Amino acid sequence: MSEDIYREMILDHYRNPRNKGKIEKPDIRINDSNPLCGDEISIDLKVENEIIKDIKFDGRGCAISQASASMLTEMVSNKPLTTIKDISKDDVLENIGLTNLGPARIKCALLSLKVLKLGMVKYYVDKNPSSAEEMKDQSKVF
Amino acid sequence: MQALLDVYKIRQDFPILTRTLNDGKRLVYLDNAATTQKPKEVIDSISRYYSEYNSNIHRAVYQIAEEATEEYENTREKIRKFINARYPEEIIFTRNTTESINLVAYSWGYSNIKRGNKIILTEYEHHSNIVPWQTLCHNKGAKVKYLEVDDDGYINLEDLQDLISKRDDGKTKMISLSEMSNVLGTIFPATEIIKMAHEKDIPVLLDGAQSVPHMKTDVQQTGCDFLAFSAHKMLGPTGVGVLYVRKEILEQMKPFILGGDMIKEVHKENTIFNDLPYRFEGGTPNIADVIGFSAAIDYLNRIGMDNVREHELEMTSYLLERIQGLKSIQVYGPKNAKDRGGLVSFNMDGIHPHDCATILNDFGVAIRSGHHCAQVLMEKLNIVASSRASLYIYNTKEEIDILIDALNHARRIFNT
Numbered sequence: 001m002s003e004d005i006y007r008e009m010i011l012d013h014y015r016n017p018r019n020k021g022k023i024e025k026p027d028i029r030i031n032d033s034n035p036l037c038g039d040e041i042s043i044d045l046k047v048e049n050e051i052i053k054d055i056k057f058d059g060r061g062c063a064i065s066q067a068s069a070s071m072l073t074e075m076v077s078n079k080p081l082t083t084i085k086d087i088s089k090d091d092v093l094e095n096i097g098l099t100n101l102g103p104a105r106i107k108c109a110l111l112s113l114k115v116l117k118l119g120m121v122k123y124y125v126d127k128n129p130s131s132a133e134e135m136k137d138q139s140k141v142f
Numbered sequence: 143m144q145a146l147l148d149v150y151k152i153r154q155d156f157p158i159l160t161r162t163l164n165d166g167k168r169l170v171y172l173d174n175a176a177t178t179q180k181p182k183e184v185i186d187s188i189s190r191y192y193s194e195y196n197s198n199i200h201r202a203v204y205q206i207a208e209e210a211t212e213e214y215e216n217t218r219e220k221i222r223k224f225i226n227a228r229y230p231e232e233i234i235f236t237r238n239t240t241e242s243i244n245l246v247a248y249s250w251g252y253s254n255i256k257r258g259n260k261i262i263l264t265e266y267e268h269h270s271n272i273v274p275w276q277t278l279c280h281n282k283g284a285k286v287k288y289l290e291v292d293d294d295g296y297i298n299l300e301d302l303q304d305l306i307s308k309r310d311d312g313k314t315k316m317i318s319l320s321e322m323s324n325v326l327g328t329i330f331p332a333t334e335i336i337k338m339a340h341e342k343d344i345p346v347l348l349d350g351a352q353s354v355p356h357m358k359t360d361v362q363q364t365g366c367d368f369l370a371f372s373a374h375k376m377l378g379p380t381g382v383g384v385l386y387v388r389k390e391i392l393e394q395m396k397p398f399i400l401g402g403d404m405i406k407e408v409h410k411e412n413t414i415f416n417d418l419p420y421r422f423e424g425g426t427p428n429i430a431d432v433i434g435f436s437a438a439i440d441y442l443n444r445i446g447m448d449n450v451r452e453h454e455l456e457m458t459s460y461l462l463e464r465i466q467g468l469k470s471i472q473v474y475g476p477k478n479a480k481d482r483g484g485l486v487s488f489n490m491d492g493i494h495p496h497d498c499a500t501i502l503n504d505f506g507v508a509i510r511s512g513h514h515c516a517q518v519l520m521e522k523l524n525i526v527a528s529s530r531a532s533l534y535i536y537n538t539k540e541e542i543d544i545l546i547d548a549l550n551h552a553r554r555i556f557n558t
Contacts, residue, residue, distance in 0.1 A: 001165075001504055002500050002503070003555070005500065006497070011555075011556065011557075037496045037511070037513075037527060038512065038513050038520075038526035038527045060526060062495075062496040063493075063494060063497045063556075108496065
């Protein structure tokens, strides 16, 4: 039932997103969209000594995609950049409390994780292009 | 009150309408612009082909193959009548509307579009009526021009006149447009547009995916040169599309899909192509579903397309009236139901269409949410997506009431 989906926590993050906006001169800027429903997420990161010092997201889309992005930014803030590698889709779904989403809506919930992982990969590949091959599977969410 | 059609009797012909959903709710199917449901006689006729005379058509000489060929070709004749074409060979079977338009772009387009030419579309086109032309123009050094759509969902015929009457024109070689928008619902004045185009010797393709299923079609009256539509949006099975091409043009067109069934003779160095329309139907076609489509046309003919239109007009008026009575809602397209087909697109403030559709699903209500394969129009409307409820012959006012209740519930959840 949709009451289970649109609980106060989701609606709160949707209406009052945390860490929304842009970072001036970010170390990582990355975006992606969900072509079927038009959700868009871009994420900026400030990285110091491999620690995520600041993270902001911007975007538009459904409540699930935007609330999920908002919660994800809180989840990784001030954590080592490499923790992104270990975040699984189930971690995100549990964090936002939506473990029963159907196949159509699960993509909305996981778009921000996909973008974040792409950003991390881009960061390391830009620093060390020879790591591209080894990193290429790291951005997979599904 | 269902004055025009006996909707409750019609509903009994559709097995899917009797099913219940997960929590016992009945299905309120309002996504007919995407695909319609199928009456039992369509399902049965497909099953009958497979269980009684399954065989490949056109060349085998035994009885069941002759039966299959006859049914397949009878469908072509039935479609000719349905759209009032002059000759059955003007009817080509494809997979869907998209393939029909691609056939024209690849065959007619590659032979006739030259560097510097223009193709006119509108801003409300479905991607299937943009991408083939855009790609053709990229490859040929030609240009796509778009007729603007105004805030109420109309186009201005003077804009078209301007585009094709400029002194430097003679460059416009094709006008391709949907007769009915799949987002705005607007029915466009095809006959006037075609008349204007023909005065300048410009051929016109009508994308009839939304219009042919919902109102009477007469290709001789509108005078269109090409008409594309799909069986599955008019009670028929998926996997069958139709392309009508006026014979004088079709005779000049080169085949698109090459191979079996579309040839007369093949030698090591050359091939002689088959007659019309077979040279445009390469390979074994979707025999079963073409035969299924025949049953769908019979069904629609029995009801009568004028009655289909009248019923939808009544339902659309009711839907428009009820939906515009909701708080914080934006409805797209003409305010007058007469200018519309049976669909209404809308957005509710602060609720993304996907969230809206998810909540409606709890009520058993199936609507579409997204960009409806019309991103050029979405950009124009300055939205990323919309919700769309679309009707057909089996929809009732009670179902519209359920939709409205569900939308009010969505508003309560999102507190808007």
